[in-house]
Amino acid sequence: xxxxxxxxxxxxxxxxxxxxxxxxxxxxxxxxxxxxxxxxxxxxxxxxxxxxxxxxxxxxxxxxxxxxxxxxxxxxxxxxxxxxxxxxxxxxxxxxxxxxxxxxxxxxxxxxxxxxxxxxxxxxxxxxxxxxxxxxxxxxxxxxxxxxxxxxxxxxxxxxxxxxxxxxxxxxxxxxxxxxxxxxxxxxxxxxxxxxxxxxxxxxxxxxxxxxxxxxxxxxxxxxxxxxxxxxxxxxxxxxxxxxxxxxxxxxxxxxxxxxxxxxxxxxxxxxxxxxxxxxxxxxxxxxxxxxxxxxxxxxxxxxxxxxxxxxxxxxxxxxxxxxxxxxxxxxxxxxxxxxxxxxxxxxxxxxxxxxxxxxxxxxxxxxxxxxxxxxxxxxxxxxxxxx
Ligand SMILES: Cc1ncc(COP(=O)(O)O)c(C=O)c1O
Numbered sequence: 438x439x440x441x442x443x444x445x446x447x448x449x450x451x452x453x454x455x456x457x458x459x460x461x462x463x464x465x466x467x468x469x470x471x472x473x474x475x476x477x478x479x480x481x482x483x484x485x486x487x488x489x490x491x492x493x494x495x496x497x498x499x500x501x502x503x504x505x506x507x508x509x510x511x512x513x514x515x516x517x518x519x520x521x522x523x524x525x526x527x528x529x530x531x532x533x534x535x536x537x538x539x540x541x542x543x544x545x546x547x548x549x550x551x552x553x554x555x556x557x558x559x560x561x562x563x564x565x566x567x568x569x570x571x572x573x574x575x576x577x578x579x580x581x582x583x584x585x586x587x588x589x590x591x592x593x594x595x596x597x598x599x600x601x602x603x604x605x606x607x608x609x610x611x612x613x614x615x616x617x618x619x620x621x622x623x624x625x626x627x628x629x630x631x632x633x634x635x636x637x638x639x640x641x642x643x644x645x646x647x648x649x650x651x652x653x654x655x656x657x658x659x660x661x662x663x664x665x666x667x668x669x670x671x672x673x674x675x676x677x678x679x680x681x682x683x684x685x686x687x688x689x690x691x692x693x694x695x696x697x698x699x700x701x702x703x704x705x706x707x708x709x710x711x712x713x714x715x716x717x718x719x720x721x722x723x724x725x726x727x728x729x730x731x732x733x734x735x736x737x738x739x740x741x742x743x744x745x746x747x748x749x750x751x752x753x754x755x756x757x758x759x760x761x762x763x764x765x766x767x768x769x770x771x772x773x774x775x776x777x778x779x780x781x782x783x784x785x786x787x788x789x790x791x792x793x794x795x796x797x798x799x800x801x802x803x804x805x806x807x808x809x810x811x812x813x814x815x816x817x818x819x820x821x822x823x824x825x
Contacts, residue, residue, distance in 0.1 A: 447794035453644035488687030508650035509618035512637030519660030528580035564593030586620035592736025601632030622693030645689030649682035700797035705734035740786035743824030752814035763790035
């Protein structure tokens with residue numbers, strides 16, 4: 438079989454075999470409903486409680502502060518809508534950035550239609566927000582700040598801890614939500630210590646299953662439920678728990694967190710080597726991700742002006758290489774990426790941008806075949822369009 442190189446791990450990851458085995462075992466043996474009073478129910482409930490403890494340990498928070506959801510999108514929706522609806526008497530102003538995932542941006546659009554005043558923090562050319570701008574925007578009416586930790590398109594890291602400090606020091610309580618979907622398991626993140634009230638994670642980004650995630654909610658924070666029903670998850674999220682998914686999420690989290698630093702070093706070495714080899718071999722390309730500790734270890738976004746990323750992506754696919762188009766608009770009505778637009782790239786740079794994203798499953802010997810394939814494809818595409 439032709440070798441496949443999967444460099445699209447920010448889209449999703451392969452389920453770890455140990456995770457799949459444990460889920461299989463759970464599905465056929467531990468199939469009880471956690472709400473049932475008999476032994477089968479108790480066993481299922483114990484499995485769920487065990488994972489709550491694993492996630493709490495990884496985030497250094499209390500198990501009662503962990504709630505299971507269907508993934509990042511639901512965690513983000515629950516956190517943001519849940520806070521503004523629970524506390525709307527306390528303020529009408531909500532803040533986010535203009536490089537968030539659509540599961541945040543579209544919720545803010547919806548809340549704006551409902552009458553909330555929305556402010557979007559801008560980012561600099563490195564994709565990072567400005568703390569002074571945030572400080573200036575805070576006012577007596579501000580209710581919520583929602584920010585992503587790692588950007589899914591370029592891997593920029595927001596100063597999450599510093600924002601927490603600013604909000605802790607503000608004279609009025611402002612709720613703070615962090616979308617940690619791209620950072621959990623890759624960077625340290627400690628919501629309890631960092632002043633974060635709500636934090637979203639998603640299993641399929643770190644070799645867990647799809648359709649399962651979690652939301653950390655600081656003790657004492659009220660969140661209005663999106664789904665009503667049998668009262669599971671302390672009535673925040675009714676519906677019979679996805680026990681195999683939860684068990685898989687726990688195993689994947691354990692595997693990701695126990696060797697987090699070694700994994701991050703491995704991914705970052707692959708990322709740096711790929712960036713420098715491409716820079717050597719491909720003239721006129723632009724690296725859109727940050728280095729020297731200021732960029733996430735697993736995301737590398739590069740523009741190849743004179744190409745179209747969708748076409749380039751399919752060229753690479755013919756060599757068994759899987760990447761993402763960094764140019765496609767994933768959030769708003771415009772044609773091009775809202776993140777690259779916010780970072781002020783030219784149209785040509787945006788149109789030819791590719792996201793390579795890594796996991797601890799990747800190996801250094803995958804780099805050179807990708808460099809060769811990219812070099813060849815970019816050359817051919819530029820010749821077709823008459824570019825050098
Ligand atoms: C930053 C970020 N937030 C949220 C999500 C949504 O997560 P899920 O696919 O689990 O709904 C993603 C997924 O791409 C993401 O990258």
